[in-house]
Amino acid sequence: MGRPLIRDDLTLVEGYHSPQLDVRVRLNTNEAPVPPPPEFIETFLTVARGVSWNRYPERSAAPLRARIAEVESDGSPWSFTAANVLAANGSNEVLQSLVLTYAGAGRSVLCFEPTYALHAHISRVCGSAVNEFDRRDDFTLDVDAAVETISRSRPSVVFLCSPNNPTGREEEPPTVEALLAATEAVGGLLIVDEAYGQFAGFSALSLVAEDRNVVVTRTFSKTWSAAALRLGYLIGPTWAVSAVEQVVLPYHLDALTQLAGTVALDFDGAMRDRVAALVSERERLVAALAEIGVTQWPSGANFVLFRPPDGDGDAVWQGLVDRSVLVRNCSSWPRLSGCLRVTVGTPEENDAFLGALSEVLGSSTDR
């Protein structure tokens, strides 16, 4: 008797949370620093009046998928259709659905650590065995060793996050090619998580084709200023989209989210401008961090991973919180001892962060 026991294999799975503190400057979860354009909100509110509340939403989210395909093909050498796209409640739901479809119980996935903790977490919750391959100390990948590990461990799914969260590193095209070839050789699926793809140069979208075992996941949470919406998508071969469609719950994507996503895509130009502005702010932040004298790693995303000089990440994190600046404390994460991750914010927020950091580090050297 007593409370029902959770699955044995869940007892070791840790949750994934970033503290939601009430501070002035929030640079901890890589969101866009500003809301979507006001015209987006106006248009959305207008079309939302037309929702048939008593009816289930468009089951396959066809109009939204068609628009995503259009926008992702715009100005590119590749051309996708709605049949290459699957949308869900955040790219986390996309990732979970992919793992349920292609991995799940009795199969294994491979992650290149340190990386986005949700890849391993979601896989474990889905019952998959997780193999972790360590990146080098500078967080680059030893491609030959990674390929060898794929050949030997024969994972059903290989996760590659590029630009990688939390390190910021972008993978080179030959690396992605090599990992894809190795994954295909063992009949697996390569999932390239491009939550930060728009901030980077190369996109694995260029590799997506019917005869390639690769899908790319993207999200409205970072670039599209719409983390509140919970909307993400994958672009992949049509056979992968059809397979995942059998796994997602019926009507999983509500009518308002579908509408908001479709309207947001009309503001593509504004989003590209914002991405460009954030990239130039990132470069300013990187230069200022170098000036302050922290260790940092190259970033192709909208955040920067750094380690304060004395390596006391916890104390520096708290010092920043005391000055109403919240960054991500990664210092207790494997391989990231003493590290903090700061999201690129507005110029004012970045200045507030840099000022607070200088203060905290100044006072810590005075000790």
Ligand SMILES: *Cc1c(COP(=O)(O)O)cnc(C)c1O
């Ligand atoms: C933020 C993030 C996501 C986005 O998840 P959503 O569920 O779309 O909000 C996915 N992957 C990585 C690596 C991220 O950092």
